[in-house]
Amino acid sequence: MAVQARRIIDDAVVRKAARPGEKLLDRAFAFAFKGLVYPQIWEDPVVDMEGLAIERDSRIVCIASGGCNALSYLVADPAAVVAVDLNRAHVALGRLKAAAIRHLPTYERFRRFVAEADHHENREVYDSLIAPNLDPESRRYWESRDATGRRRIGHFTRGIYRQGLLGGFIGVAHLLARLYRIDLSRVLAAETLEEQRAVFERELASVFDRRFVRWLTDHPASLFGLGIPPAQYAALAGGERMAAVLRRRLEKLACGFAVADNYFAWQAFGRAYDRRPEAALPPYLQRANWTAMRERIGRLDVRNANLEHHLGQADATSHDRYLLLDAQDWMDDAQLNALWAQITRTARPGARVLFRTAAEPSLLPGRLAPDLLDRWTYREALSADLTARDRSSIYGGVHLYELA
Template identity: 90%
Template sequence: MTVQAKRIIDDAVVRKTAKPGEKLLDRAFAFAFKGLVYAQIWEDPLVDMEGLAIERDSRVLCIASGSCNALSYLTADPAQVVAVDLNRAHVALGQLKIAAIRHLPTYDRFRRFFAEADHKENREIYDTLIAPHLDAESRKYWESRDVTGRRRITHFTRGIYRQGLLGGFIGMAHLFARLYRIDLSRVLAATTLEEQREVFERELAPVFDRRFVRWLTDHPASLFGLGIPPAQYAALAGDERMAVVLRRRLEKLACGFAVADNYFAWQAFGRRYDRRPEAALPPYLQRANWERMRERIDRLDVRNANMVHYLGDADATSHDRYVLLDAQDWMDDAQLNTLWAQITRTARPGARVLFRTAAEPSLLPGRLAPDLLDRWTYREEQSADLTARDRSSIYGGVHLYELA
């Protein structure tokens, strides 16, 4: 990682006003965040697209993460999607997907590479059909060695969704479950919501009453694998013990939606996507959208950048859809106001901003300057509805604002 890339992440994660011990935790998270964190993004793109109401002339700005949502927004036919990310690995993953959509010959080949992501021939497919079309920085990332000494592109021969910080965290959760003689895949074998709840109540819920689990989750570093920095840990816990909060979020994931329709549940409880022909997949991976993706892929731009810096260089009234994921949970008040000042300056009439928070309420009231907050209307009822229907289930709130 370059010195500049390291500085970008440190500036975003390490709180300037934190106490020394808190800064040490922030720096530990920043170090963990410098590799691949999310092989799959954990925000529901169907909820995003409904809230954003993307139109033909929309210019969407989002945080890339695993690029699943940035790619999926193309199915709504916007004029442009720009996806920025502080993490070089996430940018390389986005560029890999873009090159694959452009140059792989068939949908079936694309699906095997990214939806199944564990076939031995994927390495040769990369070398012959994808690598020649990658930018130098992304190609360097995928062809360099990971800590095991293997080329990173071999993640796609061993299951990319088992890799990265989140993949490792989920793997550890499965290991702990086996130690407690729990088979998490039983959730996926359920055929009704009632059966899903029975499995959760019988096998998963009691784990959160274990003394060791409650002790472990009381430490902010225990959730680094979820991509949750110390600043967000406090917001997620609120006034409750973390084990109680995690139990409630996992309950929604396991019981709130039919597993046949929820690929987030498959990632959590199976560490992969469902492989049946009509399985639920992110929109960009669905067969019905393959031709749309190929036709519109040139409208997506994935780049390594801080969103505030990107907006600072953008023209006034140049964008109208913004997706902030949960990044604001990491920010202090000064950073929050700087971001929204740039969003407001670059926003077209009717612009919409969608973001998620670890806690349930929107974090803007009381923190964003009144002259900025008054420019935006909070769509409270729609936000509550989107939150209830977000299949990823790990966030307390999905929030939608519209330029007044």
């Protein structure tokens, strides 16, 4: 299984037509991507659900990543959600969260395990209530040892959101900020948008002018911790220095939305969710949705698979909603057309596809074959609105297409 998983990731990440130096970077990213990358997915599920207009009979297929959004879509009451991912750690994480919903007795216990995820007793909770109900592959993952020699399930006693490539990247960013005598948590103490902006301008904006930061972010490998492969780096930069691009994206995260309503800001500047009773959390973690999650969790299926291959095995006109995250930024034209051929074949009338891009424009025009692209209508105004309201703030564009 491990060999097969490595091959799936290599096939998706390593560009066949790349120069030798580019392939070396691709392989380095593929190696880094084989472990846990996203303990929390970094796309706004509220924006997703508004764009997709999920209905009672909707059959959704999405990329799992950290599992938060696939779980959150159940709040919209679809018929089924299939979440696929190349990364077996993400699959194990999604299945663990689903098992916690099924088998933990109360919302309070679930919140302590998944949302707070740093209580010592979580290890015992896993052993007694979750592990006996977890599939063998996921159980092997969580009970195996990480690079430090400790069981991976121990992440839930030390703070799962500080783990993985993304958690490590944010940790390094906090360390670098401290070296420059910047306290990132001050953003979270601000009580108004005006105060948030004042903190950003006073504390954060100038760090992107530092020579070391500009030099560091000029190298594609510096963003591996954000899950950004070399193929996506150039699209994100868009001809600018990466430090300038990152400054704008961080400005939106710090100043664009009230921090009390933005759990992405809490993860970035606090490395955890806000613990106050009415704190902003992903929909699947909210108390108001606990009963619905318990009733609907059986509609979620998390699989270790390539999305194109999964759709290739599905029946024609069998799906209504597709969530691609930013995966297309990794693809060459052949991969892009192969994926959309399967999406178009399996899409029911009125189907919707939502994806994100590092750059602002949609990447489909000029790359997707006209006979495929002409089947779909780009919802331009709605896409621009969704982009503006995406609290994760790190993407250039959120794009929505509807089967014409």
